[in-house]
Amino acid sequence: MDAFTLGDLMDVVGSAALRLHTAPAGRAVPVTEAVLYDAQAPLPSAPGALLLAVGVRAPEAGPLVRAAAEAGMTGVVVRGPDGPVGEAEARGVALLAVDEGAAWHHVHLTLSSALGARPDHGGGPGGLFALADAVAAATGGATAVEDPRQRILAYSTVPGQPVDEDRRQGILGLQVPGSVANGHQVRTVFGADGPVRLPALAPGVLPRLAVAVRAGGETLGSLWVVDSGTLAPDAEETLAQGASTAALLLLRARASQELTRHQDTELVRRLLDGSADVAAAARRLGWDSVRVAAFAPDSAASVPDAERTSLRLLDLVRLQCEARYGRHACALLDGVVYALLPAPGGAGDPARVPLRHERHRRLAEDLVRRAGQSLRVPVRAALGEVVPFLGGVPGSRADADLVLRLLDDELPVATVDEVRPRVTLLLLSEMMRERRALRSGAWRRVLAADAEHGTEYARTLTAWFDAGCDVARAAKALSVHPNTCRYRLRQVGRQLGVALDDPDERLVLWLQLRTLP
Incomplete structure (x- = not known):
């Protein structure tokens, strides 16, 4: 197993009560044990140990830091804020501090417990x-x-x-x-x-x-x-x-569980941004096929303490995932809680797709309901596409992020497959707004005519397209006579030069009217 490092220790027990003043050799240095200093006994040779400065005032711990460096120890823990930081940096020894009122036996027990949280x-x-x-x-x-x-x-x-x-x-x-x-x-x-x-x-x-x-x-x-x-x-x-x-x-x-949680969280972060070693991640998690689920409070809701709400949501998602899958694979990024949901059978196993889809959806719906009640704010859940290997996690995350933008009170939970047309239109809309060539064309002439002459060409065209180019249905949707609808469509062709009999022209015009403001 990899060595337990100073960084691991701080991740497990680090808090306002245990502070890291300096780590001149970095946080990756190994920590092997916690040793209580005894002024009446020689300092033991304990490479990698943390020396607890029992009976030594923090400002006077310089000689102890030098002795710890000579003994090959990783660091010294002092009590109080005024430790010899300069001496520690000069000697290449980490310096940590605990509160003035901390009992040394409790500090020793806590550190020893954390260091003991290894399988061996x-x-x-x-x-x-x-x-x-x-x-x-x-x-x-x-x-x-x-x-x-x-x-x-x-x-x-x-x-x-x-x-x-x-x-x-x-x-x-x-x-x-x-x-x-x-x-x-x-x-x-x-x-x-x-x-x-x-x-x-x-x-x-x-x-x-x-x-x-x-x-x-x-x-x-x-x-x-x-x-x-x-x-x-x-x-x-x-x-x-x-x-x-x-x-x-x-x-x-407890320390072992917290360390595992921290390591899994960091692994999920790296998987989400595409920087993880996929093979190592698969060995650690024991999963290949997964989908990303994204949970977030409704962006339109008023949340007094957004950070605290997000952390509580992370706890709720983690708890439910652990209950179902035996371990959690969750991370909080930019106010969104992401969870990796295992999908046995791979993305291409048609026999398992409906069952897997239903299981993941039930989990998301249950979490949205529970979180909404607990946090007193609406919560949305988006499920990305199932990917057959962990290297596809960033793509599944991108799916989930897009779906989150489409959710509302009427649709608080959705998979990307359920809203694929809307996702596609959202992407097309963003692409068309960014590129001048895609923003040009007949739709501008249509909107200009409506603005200048008070016509309703854009509204009529949209209704006609939505009705599958059926004039009668479009007229009914517009609450006008079919002849009125036909007249407007003819005028679009005659006055604005739009070839509505050309399928490509119709497609582009519909996309522009549908996606551009």
Whole structure:
């Protein structure tokens, strides 16, 4: 796997609370670990490490920066705003800063968790399952790890331990069965400072021993042990220790997820602008055929905080895409949220086209409805053409951008195929406005005659073209007698020299009347 870099670390945990003052060697330098400085011990040789300047005032950290450079470390983290930036730049060492009030143990835990968010560090679900088994073996009771919403993240598989129906149902659905009493117990656990013994909720249900999992004051989840009456005497102490380990593993999992999201977002950005390595992108995403979906608030709507609205829309789109496809591939560009929707079977598989079209359209319609309710602003969704390989993503994006310009209250969602004629006319209109030769011709004489003499030649011609050159239908649309319509058309030919019997002349005149202002 590629090395974890300083840039990766800042993308995962960087915020107003962790600032990068300088990175003279660039953001691509590797970061291997976070090391706490101990004034009573020699500085370890730790190439690539970040040294946390514990007990050293930021303005006085120059010697520590020099020592870190000699030890091959990547950077130094100081507490407060006034670090030795000049010394760091001279030594080629990155300098980062945390808030004055930040606790060093919390900073260390956060950075270590982020750096541990790599497959070779075992910070994912597998680590939580191993922890559940270890706690179950030590306490003597079946164990589960839950998130704050009582979704089961991991559970023990130690054989022979008593369980009840609540545990069985929870594991089957990976969600704790909801009830008023259960909700009360959860609040009790989250409100306690340590492990809590909880009575059975109903006949046939066993008691529980539970503890909240926290890090830096944030509740990350909880650990639950089934108490069949045979728990080990030190079960509470073991559970408290397990909660500390669970906090680290959950932070690692979160950091890993955030890093993956960031990397996928950057990949989508590069795919959209055509600068990505298509083969590498296909390997990472596991997709070939895709279509681009574009989501944006209605441009005509009044949005008090457009940036915040766009970010909330990005979260909604990302959530729905993750729910359907297992991972997100979304990016926010210029106020538009773009999502890559996988299209198995390729663009040319006719058997899958209707099903794929319907699935993508349902997703877009559902998102437009949900986003409109949540953001309190109309949202539009445009679907580009399905492309058979990721190198075609910029073209599908261009389709979606064009479709977005055509959407309104009556048509809030559309695929490019559904509005292909309108898209074509939009492109022709832009091309004809830009080129003088395409703006010239009979249509100017028609408009000039109407302006000078009050005739209705342009309106009559448009109705006639729209009626498929059927005079009777055109007259009905104009609310005039067919003879009036015929007279006007003859005058166009006689007075203005327009050869309406020439199909090419009719085509060009219709396009000009249809597309030019």
